[in-house]
Amino acid sequence: MRLWQTLPELFEHPLLQSELLRSEYHKMLKTIKVSFFIVLASVGIAPAFASDSLSERIEFSGFARVIGGYLDDDRASYDAYSSSLDFSQQSLFALQSEFTFTDKLSVSGQLLAHSSDERESGLEWLYINYEPTQNWRFKLGKIRTPFFRYSDIIDVGFTYPWITPPQQVYSGFLFSNYEGLTATYRLSIDSVNLEFEAYKGSYEGEFSRAGEEVDISVDEIQGLIFTLNRGNLNARATIFESSDFFADVPEFTQFANALENAGFRENAESLRFNGKVRGYQTSINYDTLDYFVSAEWVKIASDLLVVPQLESYYVSAGYNFHPFQIHITYASSNSSYDTAQNLIPKGVDPQLDQLSFVYDQVTGNLPLYNLNSVTLGARWDFRHNMAAKAEVTFLDGKPGENSYFSEIIDSDFDRKAALYQFGVEWIF
Amino acid sequence: MKLFNKIALTLLIVNSISSQASDLLVVANTDATEFKVKKRQVRDIFMGNNSEFELKPVALTPSSSARYIFNTKIVGLTESRIQSYWAQMRFSGRQKPPQEFESVEAMLAFVLSHKNTVAYLPSDTKVPDGLTVIYQTD
Numbered sequence: 001m002r003l004w005q006t007l008p009e010l011f012e013h014p015l016l017q018s019e020l021l022r023s024e025y026h027k028m029l030k031t032i033k034v035s036f037f038i039v040l041a042s043v044g045i046a047p048a049f050a051s052d053s054l055s056e057r058i059e060f061s062g063f064a065r066v067i068g069g070y071l072d073d074d075r076a077s078y079d080a081y082s083s084s085l086d087f088s089q090q091s092l093f094a095l096q097s098e099f100t101f102t103d104k105l106s107v108s109g110q111l112l113a114h115s116s117d118e119r120e121s122g123l124e125w126l127y128i129n130y131e132p133t134q135n136w137r138f139k140l141g142k143i144r145t146p147f148f149r150y151s152d153i154i155d156v157g158f159t160y161p162w163i164t165p166p167q168q169v170y171s172g173f174l175f176s177n178y179e180g181l182t183a184t185y186r187l188s189i190d191s192v193n194l195e196f197e198a199y200k201g202s203y204e205g206e207f208s209r210a211g212e213e214v215d216i217s218v219d220e221i222q223g224l225i226f227t228l229n230r231g232n233l234n235a236r237a238t239i240f241e242s243s244d245f246f247a248d249v250p251e252f253t254q255f256a257n258a259l260e261n262a263g264f265r266e267n268a269e270s271l272r273f274n275g276k277v278r279g280y281q282t283s284i285n286y287d288t289l290d291y292f293v294s295a296e297w298v299k300i301a302s303d304l305l306v307v308p309q310l311e312s313y314y315v316s317a318g319y320n321f322h323p324f325q326i327h328i329t330y331a332s333s334n335s336s337y338d339t340a341q342n343l344i345p346k347g348v349d350p351q352l353d354q355l356s357f358v359y360d361q362v363t364g365n366l367p368l369y370n371l372n373s374v375t376l377g378a379r380w381d382f383r384h385n386m387a388a389k390a391e392v393t394f395l396d397g398k399p400g401e402n403s404y405f406s407e408i409i410d411s412d413f414d415r416k417a418a419l420y421q422f423g424v425e426w427i428f
Numbered sequence: 429m430k431l432f433n434k435i436a437l438t439l440l441i442v443n444s445i446s447s448q449a450s451d452l453l454v455v456a457n458t459d460a461t462e463f464k465v466k467k468r469q470v471r472d473i474f475m476g477n478n479s480e481f482e483l484k485p486v487a488l489t490p491s492s493s494a495r496y497i498f499n500t501k502i503v504g505l506t507e508s509r510i511q512s513y514w515a516q517m518r519f520s521g522r523q524k525p526p527q528e529f530e531s532v533e534a535m536l537a538f539v540l541s542h543k544n545t546v547a548y549l550p551s552d553t554k555v556p557d558g559l560t561v562i563y564q565t566d
Contacts, residue, residue: 381508
């Protein structure tokens with residue numbers, strides 16, 4: 001078992017300078033050791049270590065971005081950007097490592113250090129990957145959630161044209177990872193490549209509601225993904241469901257208890273988390289040497305009052321004159337809530353009047369997320385693994401609504417503003 | 429100034445391409461000597477979309493002119509788009525890009541010593557014994 005003695009030295013690599021990364025890596029190392037033993041015990045492939053050297057079996061890679069931006073209006077903030085130039089909202093650094101046991105079996109981990117207070121830094125994923133044949137792939141562990149087209153690589157800005165993908169789709173009413181299992185089957189029919197993926201797991205942690213954090217646990221997350229690829233045409237469709245929520249929003253819970261005591265179960269239930277969130281997504285993109293076009297549509301159906309019903313889409317097109325690219329995107333969202341009808345009578349009893357009035361207030365004041373936006377951007381791949389980007393997003397929300405603005409300082413703010421961003425993306 | 433350098437470099441690369449072979453061969457280290465594939469299968473093999481053949485692709489580094497021709501004629505994507513595609517595959521844990529070599533000689537040496545590997549070469553390269561030409565650009 002000399003392997004265990006060599007690994008810690010590897011993790012002392014200069015790339016792991018920050019204390020945070022170092023301590024997280026030691027935690028991860030522990031978990032990896034445990035995973036190794038499980039795998040070794042169950043598959044019994046220990047003799048395979050004899051062949052290749054350790055350096056051939058372990059591989060490091062990573063990505064980083066430094067992004068600056070500001071909003072041209074001081075009456076609100078958007079995606080945590082205010083009217084003063086800020087580099088701490090989107091900048092990040094991540095390190096990924098993969099240890100290969102055999103051609104079929106590997107363990108992979110990813111550590112992320114994020115500059116934004118709203119994002120947790122630490123272990124983003126850690127899983128065992130098993131590919132018994134060309135057609136099958138299984139992953140077990142902590143995995144990034146593949147809800148939408150860019151969900152599982154949302155932090156890797158190098159992979160998409162924008163600096164910030166359309167918030168109407170990617171603002172994160174969902175969570176970035178889960179613990180569980182995923183199985184993928186691939187096949188080719190004529191000139192078409194198909195991929196089916198099914199995943200199942202659970203999540204415990206924070207859930208971001210357009211800027212606000214709520215502690216949540218979800219016992220059941222499951223989804224199906226279907227992708228079709230033919231040459232440079234790619235289409236994807238997915239459906240997922242999260243149920244068995246437990247979340248604690250004290251204001252909601254207290255009020256729900258009061259309603260239940262007064263005998264209004266249905267209205268009490270609507271303030272709790274005993275519900276389901278179902279999501280649907282479909283996207284298509286086509287790339288050529290000269291241009292690309294892409295579109296994505298998502299719908300979230302929810303019977304929870306903390307998650308809105310949402311329908312969003314974007315359409316995007318870009319022109320390449322390598323190493324440059326310019327692009328334009330239109331995005332739009334529509335949101336509402338599935339609120340239970342207020343069954344608490346008014347005018348019978350002053351106390352009931354009060355409950356009924358508060359219920360109306362709660363359900364009538366839920367944040368709404370209607371927003372149209374146009375993004376114009378440019379990208380310059382000045383090295384094969386580095387890109388500089390600049391973009392402006394013209395935001396046009398609905399007066400009186402949240403419209404994805406993270407903070408509205410002046411209530412007279414008309415929900416119209418421009419967000420300017422620029423930065424560098426790097427992969428290694 | 430840097431921008432001008434970049435443009436000058438790009439022009440230089442384009443020039444050097446036109447003075448060299450602009451066609452490619454795709455060779456494999458395989459037992460099946462009568463083995464031929466179509467253009468879209470070559471694309472799928474090198475873009476990790478292949479579930480038909482037990483073939484492992486290897487590639488040249490991004491500065492190579494044969495790679496530029498391969499991107500243009502076979503894949504139909506710019507180098508930047510290919511880089512972002514592989515970043516997406518790698519950092520979503522799906523798959524890794526083909527192993528890269530600095531020179532055709534180094535790549536050929538690797539392919540010759542590894543069964544079921546496949547590589548693209550400038551069409552004026554002398555194909556060593558033991559490798560099968562499975563595709564040729566027109």
